[in-house]
Amino acid sequence: MKTTVKDHNQLFKEEEYIKQFEEKKAFEAPCSNEEVERVKEWTKGAEYKEKNFARQAVTINPSKACQPLGAVYAALGFEKTLPFVHGSQGCVAYFRSYFSRHYKEPVPAVSTSMTEDAAVYGGLSNMLEGLENAYALYKPQMIAVSTTCMAEVIGDDLNAFIRTAREKNKIPQDILIPFAHTPSFVGSHIVGYDNMMKGILSIVKQKDMPKNRINVITGFETYPANIREIKRILDLMKISHIVLGDTSDSFDSPLTGEYNLYTGGTKLADLFDAINSKTTISLMHFSTEKTMEHIKSEWLQETISLPYPIGVKNTDYILETLSKIMGLQIPEELEMERGRLLDALIDSQSYLHGKKVAIIGDPDIVLGLISFCLEVGMYPLHILCTNGGKDFELKAKELLEKSSFGKGCNVYAGKDMWHLRSALFEQPCDLIFGPSQAKFLWRDTKTPLVRVGFPIQDRHHLHRIPIIGYQGTLNFLIQVVNTILEELDRQSIDGPNFDLIR
Numbered sequence: 001m002k003t004t005v006k007d008h009n010q011l012f013k014e015e016e017y018i019k020q021f022e023e024k025k026a027f028e029a030p031c032s033n034e035e036v037e038r039v040k041e042w043t044k045g046a047e048y049k050e051k052n053f054a055r056q057a058v059t060i061n062p063s064k065a066c067q068p069l070g071a072v073y074a075a076l077g078f079e080k081t082l083p084f085v086h087g088s089q090g091c092v093a094y095f096r097s098y099f100s101r102h103y104k105e106p107v108p109a110v111s112t113s114m115t116e117d118a119a120v121y122g123g124l125s126n127m128l129e130g131l132e133n134a135y136a137l138y139k140p141q142m143i144a145v146s147t148t149c150m151a152e153v154i155g156d157d158l159n160a161f162i163r164t165a166r167e168k169n170k171i172p173q174d175i176l177i178p179f180a181h182t183p184s185f186v187g188s189h190i191v192g193y194d195n196m197m198k199g200i201l202s203i204v205k206q207k208d209m210p211k212n213r214i215n216v217i218t219g220f221e222t223y224p225a226n227i228r229e230i231k232r233i234l235d236l237m238k239i240s241h242i243v244l245g246d247t248s249d250s251f252d253s254p255l256t257g258e259y260n261l262y263t264g265g266t267k268l269a270d271l272f273d274a275i276n277s278k279t280t281i282s283l284m285h286f287s288t289e290k291t292m293e294h295i296k297s298e299w300l301q302e303t304i305s306l307p308y309p310i311g312v313k314n315t316d317y318i319l320e321t322l323s324k325i326m327g328l329q330i331p332e333e334l335e336m337e338r339g340r341l342l343d344a345l346i347d348s349q350s351y352l353h354g355k356k357v358a359i360i361g362d363p364d365i366v367l368g369l370i371s372f373c374l375e376v377g378m379y380p381l382h383i384l385c386t387n388g389g390k391d392f393e394l395k396a397k398e399l400l401e402k403s404s405f406g407k408g409c410n411v412y413a414g415k416d417m418w419h420l421r422s423a424l425f426e427q428p429c430d431l432i433f434g435p436s437q438a439k440f441l442w443r444d445t446k447t448p449l450v451r452v453g454f455p456i457q458d459r460h461h462l463h464r465i466p467i468i469g470y471q472g473t474l475n476f477l478i479q480v481v482n483t484i485l486e487e488l489d490r491q492s493i494d495g496p497n498f499d500l501i502r
């Protein structure tokens with residue numbers, strides 16, 4: 001007998017399910033439809049906005065994830081490295097599914113599977129058994145250990161646990177085990193990334209012959225294509241480099257017919273040689289603060305935090321800085337790319353100019369997007385950075401003050417997308433730049449959404465298209481201007497302005 005498996009989009013429209021939903025609704029005894037509509041309207045007004053911004057006890061749709069997710073991400077940027085999370089299995093299932101939904105790729109990560117008994121007696125036996133099993137099953141060269149809330153609340157000591165595992169010969173003596181405490185009740189995924197990256201770099205201590213080469217730390221950069229783009233730019237400039245935490249192949253590996261648990265990542269030999277490089281540059285200040293401090297104080301290396309390279313100005317600055325550090329010319333090919341970007345910006349200028357934008361995301365990407373808006377004549381009217389603090393706020397305001405397009409723009413550090421919803425009803429925008437979670441704002445406020453940042457779980461392949469450098473900015477511009485044009489078509493569909501040529 002032939003059975004058809006129906007997609008949920010059709011399945012739940014069938015009579016059987018419609019009836020079920022109605023019965024469920026009756027059982028739940030909700031308010032009347034009129035009351036729901038009345039409250040919905042009320043949440044769009046000034047009175048509700050005031051209450052919403054005074055809210056303290058609950059966070060609704062924040063644009064952030066928790067620390068160990070960032071730690072897992074950092075670990076996957078190194079060759080044959082297994083992310084190992086000391087904590088409950090459910091947390092790791094969440095990290096893996098969060099990444100898988102963004103990349104459409106399997107994500108290797110294991111947990112010590114702590115449950116109630118570990119919460120009472122401590123997680124040492126979970127750690128010992130976990131390390132032994134993880135090594136026996138997956139044969140990694142490096143195991144990068146981080147923690148979840150549970151391990152942190154009971155105060156498990158990773159350093160002591162790992163030492164005990166070695167003393168008890170649960171794992172080979174020579175296996176590398178960097179670790180980082182990543183308590184999720186403070187910070188966010190970018191702090192977890194920073195902690196783990198610092199933990200990994202901390203195992204490198206031995207200096208050798210200095211090399212005329214730079215290290216690049218991209219930060220919590222979730223576009224494999226961006227990492228490839230920065231490597232392409234460095235190759236074009238003939239700059240010898242090591243990308244530390246290179247996730248480009250880990251999250252975008254080719255289909256070969258065979259599953260490979262460990263794809264890509266910075267070679268471990270390069271990790272140990274990176275201490276001999278001349279300079280380390282970071283492309284995301286806020287997700288590499290502790291790491292860069294460590295490199296400066298322990299590796300005694302020059303460190304430079306550069307702005308996220310989206311837009312003409314930021315890319316110019318980065319190329320000029322690289323050219324100065326290495327004493328090399330910016331090649332003609334990059335100058336041509338710059339020229340093509342300028343040409344495209346001018347072509348689209350009439351559609352960009354004066355548009356109001358709401359921006360949502362991690363601090364460095366948000367700062368890059370503000371810079372992009374200001375240079376193309378858009379107003380970044382609402383700027384939301386859930387995991388941004390005072391430093392972020394200051395930097396954002398500094399940028400806004402430098403341009404007339406920044407006047408009257410609002411910065412919401414530490415707020416969530418439900419706050420932004422109120423702000424958007426009060427001062428509407430033409431566009432939102434942000435992750436998939438912002439689609440609820442699109443639905444409620446009808447503001448078109450340009451998907452950028454992390455996570456993007458409801459559209460495919462955007463992580464395969466670079467948005468940094470001149471070429472990447474051009475790609476982003478295409479996304480932005482075509483979203484504006486789509487909206488223009490949609491709005492004029494029944495009128496005389498439904499133009500063929502825009």
Ligand code: SF4
Pocket residue numbers: 066067068090091094147148149150184185
């Ligand atoms: S916030 Fe804590 S409990 Fe929740 S997924 Fe993260 S580590 Fe696990």
